[in-house]
Every structure is written in C-alpha cells, then in structure tokens.
Amino acid sequence: xxxxxxxxQYQHVQEGEDFTTYCNSSTTLSNIQxxxxxxxxxxxxxxxxxxxxxxxxxxxxxxxxxxAKKNSSLHITATQTTDVGTxxxxxxxxxxxxxxxxxxxxxxxxxxNP
Amino acid sequence: NAGVMQNPRHxxxxxxxxxxxxxxxxxxxxxVYWYRQLxxxxxxxxxxxxxENIIDESGMPKERFSAEFPKxxxxxxxxxxxxxxxxxxxxxxxxxxxxxxxxxxxxxxLTVL
Numbered sequence: 001x002x003x004x005x006x007x008x009q010y011q012h013v014q015e016g017e018d019f020t021t022y023c024n025s026s027t028t029l030s031n032i033q034x035x036x037x038x039x040x041x042x043x044x045x046x047x048x049x050x051x052x053x054x055x056x057x058x059x060x061x062x063x064x065x066x067x068a069k070k071n072s073s074l075h076i077t078a079t080q081t082t083d084v085g086t087x088x089x090x091x092x093x094x095x096x097x098x099x100x101x102x103x104x105x106x107x108x109x110x111x112x113n114p
Numbered sequence: 115n116a117g118v119m120q121n122p123r124h125x126x127x128x129x130x131x132x133x134x135x136x137x138x139x140x141x142x143x144x145x146v147y148w149y150r151q152l153x154x155x156x157x158x159x160x161x162x163x164x165x166e167n168i169i170d171e172s173g174m175p176k177e178r179f180s181a182e183f184p185k186x187x188x189x190x191x192x193x194x195x196x197x198x199x200x201x202x203x204x205x206x207x208x209x210x211x212x213x214x215x216x217x218x219x220x221x222x223x224l225t226v227l
Contacts, residue, residue: 100212
C-alpha cells in the first residue's frame with residue numbers, strides 16, 4: 001500500500017533559525033496536504049498542494065510539491081516559539097478510486113529554543 | 115477545528131470494558147473519518163463513513179471495533195473488550211465531500227488500565 005515517509009523525526013532549532021521537513025511518498029500522489037499539531041492538540045490543516053512543482057507561501061511558511069508529485073517540503077523561515085509542534089504531511093492517491101483517503105507521514109516534531 | 119466536536123475528551127477504561135467515542139461533524143458536513151494516533155506516531159486511518167453508510171473500514175481491526183454514523187446524531191466509534199494496546203488518541207475529522215479538506219476534532223484520549 002501507499003507509504004508516506006517524513007524526515008527528520010525531530011528538529012530542535014534556536015529561535016530565528018530556519019526549519020525544513022521533507023515528505024516522500026512511495027507512489028505518485030494526487031495531492032498533498034500539510035497539518036500542524038501542537039502538543040496535546042489536534043491536527044490543524046495548513047495547506048493543500050495539487051499541481052506538479054507547485055509552490056505556495058503562507059507568511060514565513062513555504063510549501064513545495066515535487067515535479068514528480070512524490071515528494072514535498074515545508075520550510076519555515078526565522079522560526080518563532082509559536083511554531084513549536086508536529087508537522088505532518090498527508091498524501092492522497094486517486095488512481096485506485098479512493099480519493100477520500102489520506103495517508104499520513106509520522107510527522108516532524110519541531111522544538112524552538114527561545 | 116472548533117466546529118468538529120468529540121466527546122469525551124478523556125476516557126479511562128479497564129481491560130474488558132467497552133469504550134464509546136462520539137464525533138459530531140462540522141455543520142453541513144456529512145463525511146466522517148476516524149483516525150488513531152499512538153504517541154510520537156502519525157495518524158492511522160481507521161474508517162470513513164457517510165450518513166448511514168460505511169464507505170471504507172479497511173483500517174479498522176476486524177474484531178472488537180465498529181463504527182456507525184446514523185441519520186441523526188453523532189458518529190460513534192465503539193471498542194468492545196478493550197485491551198491495553200487500544201490506549202491511544204482517537205481523532206475524527208469531517209469534510210463536506212470525500213477528498214475535501216478534513217477538519218479535525220479535539221480527539222478522545224483513551225487510556226486502558
């Protein structure tokens with residue numbers, strides 16, 4: 001079945017440093033979504049990427065979808081303590097008819113030292 | 115998202131008891147997903163339901179677990195004869211149509227003693 005791998009598993013940075021998490025799928029994806037989960041909280045939708053090579057920005061966050069639609073990245077510029085949490089990617093593959101199912105990566109836990 | 119309600123937020127059960135987890139989707143949403151999350155793990159898909167229909171339960175254990183989404187009322191995830199390995203956070207998510215953005219509830223943290 002489809003697998004989504006995410007690295008690194010943990011990342012600790014000093015406030016102001018940049019952060020990147022990478023997501024790789026074993027199959028070509030129809031779209032990829034990114035979620036953030038604060039400690040003790042629930043996943044909150046950040047963004048969805050659909051097109052090959054797509055790049056989207058949200059303030060200090062930059063999301064990228066690879067040309068082959070098998071990988072994606074999330075980059076945070078100049079991290080702040082409010083960025084702390086686990087960032088998950090989740091991909092869907094519509095080729096089998098199951099456009100509704102998301103496969104989540106294990107997430108990257110970001111901690112920020114003030 | 116605050117629009118998706120789950121209760122209880124925390125549930126403690128002894129081995130062999132039943133656990134019932136409830137999820138009320140966001141207003142206007144008729145599609146519900148249930149996920150399980152173990153500590154430091156991602157979310158594992160369990161089941162996808164529409165009103166009165168189970169569309170995909172491929173992620174749900176064959177025994178002891180069941181889910182429903184009746185015409186009226188919340189979606190229910192039921193775990194019979196709980197074991198320690200069932201301890202986890204259970205999240206539901208809702209959307210307007212399959213494949214749309216999923217909005218997550220606050221989760222139910224189940225602890226089996």
